Amino acid sequence: MEILKVTPRGYCYGVVDAITLAKRVASDPNVPRPIYVLGQIVHNRHVVNQLEALGIITLDGTVRIQLLDQVPSGATVIFTAHGVSPAVKEAALRRGLHVYDATCPDVTRTHDLIQEKIAQGRFVLYIGTPGHPEPEGAMGEAPTDRIALVASRAEAAEIAVPDGMPIAVMTQTTLSQWDTRAIIDVIRERFPAAEIYNEICMATQSRQEAAVKAAAEVDLVIVVGDRRSNNSNRLVEVVQVVGEKRAIRVESAEDLNPEWFHQVSKVAVTSGSSTPTEITRAVIKQIGEWATVTNHTKSMPPL
Numbered sequence: 610m611e612i613l614k615v616t617p618r619g620y621c622y623g624v625v626d627a628i629t630l631a632k633r634v635a636s637d638p639n640v641p642r643p644i645y646v647l648g649q650i651v652h653n654r655h656v657v658n659q660l661e662a663l664g665i666i667t668l669d670g671t672v673r674i675q676l677l678d679q680v681p682s683g684a685t686v687i688f689t690a691h692g693v694s695p696a697v698k699e700a701a702l703r704r705g706l707h708v709y710d711a712t713c714p715d716v717t718r719t720h721d722l723i724q725e726k727i728a729q730g731r732f733v734l735y736i737g738t739p740g741h742p743e744p745e746g747a748m749g750e751a752p753t754d755r756i757a758l759v760a761s762r763a764e765a766a767e768i769a770v771p772d773g774m775p776i777a778v779m780t781q782t783t784l785s786q787w788d789t790r791a792i793i794d795v796i797r798e799r800f801p802a803a804e805i806y807n808e809i810c811m812a813t814q815s816r817q818e819a820a821v822k823a824a825a826e827v828d829l830v831i832v833v834g835d836r837r838s839n840n841s842n843r844l845v846e847v848v849q850v851v852g853e854k855r856a857i858r859v860e861s862a863e864d865l866n867p868e869w870f871h872q873v874s875k876v877a878v879t880s881g882s883s884t885p886t887e888i889t890r891a892v893i894k895q896i897g898e899w900a901t902v903t904n905h906t907k908s909m910p911p912l
C-alpha cells in the first residue's frame with residue numbers, strides 16, 4: 610500500500626500565530642494570572658491540552674459574551690483565531706481585563722468588510738456554520754436587523770430581507786468552496802444585484818483543492834482533525850462529494866482501524882489547519898507500518 614502525503618496540509622499561519630501568542634503570554638511572568646482563552650484557541654484538543662499544561666485555562670462554549678462572565682476581574686483573557694464581536698471586546702475592556710487578541714487577519718478582514726457594507730446601507734447575508742464561534746464574532750459587527758446567517762441552499766431560498774435594501778453576501782473563512790458556491794447561486798438568482806464576497810481563506814482553499822486532487826489518485830483519504838474543526842470536516846466532505854472517494858476523519862493514530870485499508874492500494878493523508886504536525890506524523894507512521902506489513906505478508910495486522 611502506497612501513502613500519499615497531501616500538500617499543503619496542517620497548520621495555517623493564523624493557527625501558528627494564535628498558538629505562538631498564547632505560549633508567549635503564558636511564559637511572560639509580568640502577565641496577570643489566571644490566564645483564560647475565550648473558547649478553544651483552535652479547534653483541536655491536543656493543542657488545548659498543551660496550553661493547559663502551560664497554565665492556560667480554556668473556557669469552552671460558543672457564546673463568548675457569557676464565557677467572559679467566568680473570567681475574574683484583573684485576570685488575562687486571550688481571544689481566539691476565530692475572532693470575537695465588538696460587544697465582547699468592549700465588555701472585556703469595560704471590566705478591566707488584560708486582553709490579548711489572536712484573531713486571524715483573514716477573519717479581521719471579513720469583520721471590516723461587514724462594517725463597510727453596513728455603513729453603505731446594505732443588508733448582509735453571512736454564509737456560515739450555526740454554533741461556530743467565527744459567525745458569532747463576525748455577525749456581531751452588524752445590528753441584528755441588518756444581518757442574517759445562511760447555512761444551506763434551503764435557507765438561502767427562504768430567508769427574508771427588508772424590502773428594497775441592497776444586499777452584500779459574505780462567507781465564513783473555513784467553508785467548502787463547492788457548498789458555498791451552491792448557496793451563492795441560490796442567492797444570486799433571488800437577488801441578482803447582490804454584491805458577493807468569497808471570504809474563504811487561501812489556507813482553506815488550497816487544502817481543499819489539494820485533497821480533491823489527491824482523491825483522484827487514491828482509494829481512500831484519511832483526514833486528521835478534531836471533530837469540532839470546521840475545516841477538517843469540510844475536507845472530508847469535499848473528498849466525498851467533489852472527489853467522489855471514501856474519506857475518514859481521525860483525531861489521532863489511536864482512531865485508525867486496520868480494516869479500513871483492506872484492498873486499498875493507495876491512501877492519501879491530509880489534515881485540517883488546526884491539526885498539530887506531530888499528530889499527523891503519528892498517523893502516517895502507523896499507516897506506514899501497516900503498509901509495510903501488508904506488502905510483506907499480504908494480510909492485514911490484527912486489531
Ligand code: SF4
Nearest residue numbers: 621623713715782810
Ligand atoms: S483557517 Fe484561514 S482564517 Fe482560519 S486561522 Fe487559518 S488562515 Fe486564518
